[in-house]
Amino acid sequence: MGFEPMGVATDLVILTVRAGSFEVLLIRRGIAPHRGRWALPGGFVRPAEGLKAAALRELAEETGLDSDQIHLEQIATYGEPGRDPRGRVVSVAYLALVPDLPAPVAGTDAASAEWVPVAEVLADAKRLAFDHHQVLADGVERARAKLEYSPLATAFCPAEFTISELRGVYEAVWGVALDPRNFHRKATKTEGFVVPTGETTTRDGGRPAQLFRRGPATALHPPVTR
Template identity: 60%
Template structure:
């Protein structure tokens, strides 16, 4: 039986924050935006960008504001969605804090500019950010891990991979997104067949881009579909 005295009575301070897992593609790897905290707690340690939700402020608005204040990145140009809420007791040494984590995806994002309480901001390879040699503040390693899992899964059943590409793009550039996020090589012919078979995934622009070797590559834009049908399973080559 639960102790009735332990029930929340509205008098204990509780705070709400937002944290953002922001991914972009490097030349050869998936990168996440991290800041160096400029104040306690965890001063000097790396963390995901984020902060407290203000009185009268919505969650989405708070996420966009924190992103702009701490990194100088305009979140309105990103794919942005809620990941989940994290609220384990003790996750923030200041007080009981619940954070609403967001997942953001964008193509070739610029170098961030640190501001407010962030001492520095930079893109870091996800593999490095999740390595034992890097300590992330709060429970941000867990949040980052779940954000990575969500991004990988969404590539299987949605068209969000195109959010990593600047339009117009080639199918080779779209395949590169899958290979980097999933960490596996894909057969070009099979990938092309699957993409063009998926209704509304991409639309041909009717234009092409010259290549150094071979014939010009056809250019595409993102189609109207939000869900992939048929889906692209991650297990092995999605062309099989």
């Protein structure tokens, strides 16, 4: 029995919060297929390369980030026939969460790259090439859900952050307003979520605000619910 040749690729849902806006990194394809259309960053896995290594390589090429600067996790595998006009291609999608980044630089097969509000992209099911709208939707829901029961929101923050900045991440990703005092109580009382640094900052405006860093917790008890 023969086997149809098949390519293996990785796609990246790279999410960040920039100036209070929940955004995704998109590239405008500079080559066929779908030349000129927006897509998620990604590419084919090289012969001697593992899946995560390929995802990290693509991430570095698109953002210049090292692996120790980002949260990276696998979302799902996509392999429906016809998803790529070049032939049978199975893609393993990864979710990358990064702090506020400057304007991106397009990779080798991209005409341009830019940050785009997530809500704007999800509102148009035909905006992205291939099946990337579904991949993006899955990645966004993964991020939104994980903010409830894990300290994942700190991945969007700098190494040291205020509770107000952390709350801003939740509000941007969930698209809802949260009560500041209630959120402050939950964040600081949840064991291992955040740890005070002993320093303060005035970058939020007003009185000096206490700085925190991510704590050792891997799960939040109780969860921070939407």
